[in-house]
Every structure is written in C-alpha cells, then in structure tokens.
Amino acid sequence: MTNIYIESVRMAWSSIVSNKLRSLLTMLGIIIGVSAVIALVSFGYGVRSDVESNISSLGSNQITIIPGSDNGPGARGAAGSMQSLTYKDYEAIKLLPNIDLVAPLVSKSYTVVNGNKNWQTTVYGATDEYMEISDLTLQSGRYWTDEEYNKRSRVAIIGQTVATNLFGDESPVGQKIRINNQPFTVIGLLTAKGYSFMDQDDRIFCPFTTVQERLLGITYVNSIVVSSENDDALSQIQTDVTNLLRTRHRISAKDDDDFTVRNSQELLETMESTTQTLTIFLGCIAAISLLVGGIGIMNIMLVSVTERTREIGVRKALGATYHMIIVQFLIESVTVSVAGGLIGILVGCGIAKLIPLVTSMTTVISPLPVIGSFLFSVIIGLVFGIYPARKAARLNPIDALHYE
Structure with a gap:
C-alpha cells in the first residue's frame, strides 16, 4: 500500500514538471494567498509591536x-x-x-x-x-x-x-x-x-x-x-x-x-485589542485568495480528468480500485497546493522582510500565520480535489477506454 502512495506522489510531481506553465498558473492563487496572509499578518503584528513600544516608552505603569x-x-x-x-x-x-x-x-x-x-x-x-x-x-x-x-x-x-x-x-x-x-x-x-x-x-x-x-x-x-x-x-x-x-x-x-x-495599562489593552482585530481582519481578507486558488486547483484537476480519461480506463481495466484512483488524484491536488504553499511562504517572508527596508513600517514574522496559511493551503488542495477525484474514480472503464 505504501508503494501505491509513493508512486502516486511521483506521478503527481511528474505531471507538475511536465506542464510547468500550467502548474505555475494553478499554484498562483495558492502562492498569492499564502504570501498575502504572511505579509499582511506580519504587518499587523508590526503595528501592534510599534503601539506597545510607543506606550511603553511613555510609561506602561x-x-x-x-x-x-x-x-x-x-x-x-x-x-x-x-x-x-x-x-x-x-x-x-x-x-x-x-x-x-x-x-x-x-x-x-x-x-x-x-x-x-x-x-x-x-x-x-x-x-x-x-x-x-x-x-x-x-x-x-x-x-x-x-x-x-x-x-x-x-x-x-x-x-x-x-x-x-x-x-x-x-x-x-x-x-x-x-x-x-x-x-x-x-x-x-x-x-x-x-x-x-x-x-x-x-x-x-x-x-x-x-x-x-x-x-x-x-x-x-x-x-x-x-x-x-x-x-x-x-x-x-x-x-x-x-x-x-x-x-x-x-x-x-x-x-x-x-x-x-x-x-x-487600560490604554495598552485597548490598543492591543484593536491591533489584534486589525491583524485578524487583514489575515481573513488575504485568506480569500486561498479560496480562489482552490477553485483554480479544482478547475485544472477537472481538465486533467478529461485529458486522462483513457489512462483511467486502462488503470481500472488492469485492476485499479475506486480507492486507488481517488488517492492518486487527491495526492496530485495536494502536491500542487503544497508546492504553492512552500513558494508562498518564501514570497511572503521575503515581502515581510522587504517592507521595513523600503518604508518606515515595522513587520514581525510569526510562526503562527506561516504554519497556519500553509496548512490551510494543504486543506484547500484536499477539499477542492475531492470532486475531480470522485469524478475520475466513478468513470466506467469501458466508456473510458472508448473515450476519444
């Protein structure tokens, strides 16, 4: 069973590499979403840090x-x-x-x-x-x-x-x-x-x-x-x-x-609450683009199912089960989102580091938005890959073999 998963990952990666431009465009929504979440939340944390520093410099006691x-x-x-x-x-x-x-x-x-x-x-x-x-x-x-x-x-x-x-x-x-x-x-x-x-x-x-x-x-x-x-x-x-x-x-x-x-202290608590609300708001706005990226993944996976109908028919004819087909397409979908998430982390952290160099604003990179946005991108790939995977697994092998 382990070999099936490893082979599915290899096939997924091979599909991504063989269609570089299409794969990049598919990942783009995930990349933008993850990087936007990291950059905007880092900016929100930076604002919070500045406010705390300013109040502390005036006297927090x-x-x-x-x-x-x-x-x-x-x-x-x-x-x-x-x-x-x-x-x-x-x-x-x-x-x-x-x-x-x-x-x-x-x-x-x-x-x-x-x-x-x-x-x-x-x-x-x-x-x-x-x-x-x-x-x-x-x-x-x-x-x-x-x-x-x-x-x-x-x-x-x-x-x-x-x-x-x-x-x-x-x-x-x-x-x-x-x-x-x-x-x-x-x-x-x-x-x-x-x-x-x-x-x-x-x-x-x-x-x-x-x-x-x-x-x-x-x-x-x-x-x-x-x-x-x-x-x-x-x-x-x-x-x-x-x-x-x-x-x-x-x-x-x-x-x-x-x-x-x-x-x-009351002023500090009020300002912290306000900046925390701002940070959450910015993160939620950025997360919307992750959903858009998920739609892009679903779209390309549906196209992939259509393109590979005969392949699916052959695999089923050779004994591939419903579960195997589901796993193959879900792994491909998640692989795309994982790759996009990793690139998004690099881009987002880069933007967060660049902002203080070109502006007077402060940014603070926290592990929470980095890990959270990456996991969310993986979940997006999994959720939006379910429908194409189910569609592929339900294909009739005879009809799939005769598909032109």
Missing part, C-alpha cells in the same frame, strides 16, 4: 489625572478643559499607598527664540520626579538644583529637535533662549527618544515653579502623573485616587467627577 470629566455634557465634558486640579491635590495623592513617584505638570506652547532663529514648541513645567517617571536622561549638561527650583530660576532643559532648530550643530548648553520674551539659560540637552505618538524630542522642560508662576501665572496644574513599580496595583491606585479627589473636591454621589483618571 502610569496613571495620569487631568482636569475635566469624560462623562459630562457640552464644554464641561472635554477632559482637561477645567481648572479643578491643584498642587494640594498632588501633595495629597503622594500620601496614598502603592505609589512610587508622583509629579504635577503644567505646559503651554510657545515660540522660543535664539538670536534670529525661532521654533514653536511645548514648554513643560516639571519636577525631578517627572523626569524620573518619564525616563528622561541627559546627553549633556545637568538637571536643575533644588535651589533653582525653589527660587523659580529661568533655566531650561531642551530636546534634540529644539536644539537642532535653534542651535544647529552648536552645543546649546550654557546658551540663552527667550520663552515668552523672558530669558532662559539652557542647562541641559536631553538624550533623543524619537517619535512615539508625538515627537518626544520637540519639547522643553523647566522647573515646575518657574513655568507655573513666571510663565503661566496660574495656581492650578494641568495634570498629575502617578507611577508604580507594581503594575498589578494600578487599578487599586486608580480607585484610591478617584475616591480621594472626589472627597477633596466635595463631589456628591450623583455628580460626575470633575477630573479624569487614565490608566496606561
């Missing part, structure tokens, strides 16, 4: 509190549109358990000037804790001192994008810039962090006290950032922060919060 409610109607509903967070809220949050670092933050967009050069960027008022939470390191220069922080000194630490546009190749450390027509001394240059939802190098950091009082002249804060080393504690911290601020702001049970608490 953070909670951000901003003024304004997401639930309220009209203008009140715009998160961040109110002035409901204060420095005392920040001091109260610092006393909550499970929290490692807390930092208040204020910010505003300004045109920053150096000589005859100017650049529009965002100026942040931050504390030492925020610099640590955001993992902001210096390429050159230094951080501000406690004395400079307490005296509201006009000192600034700038990002690489700001430095390039204001100073070119010259070192900015020790140089003067003007923010809102006020002179600031550049004391540090941040290490480049790249693009993550925004250009993380296009910003300026100054002491929180300096920006809040000297530049903005406000008593409230724009946001409060909380960090914990224990990711599992973020949900509890979020609940504690919400309860604390509702109590401090004297919000009754029937009223909405006048603040919004955002958990970076």
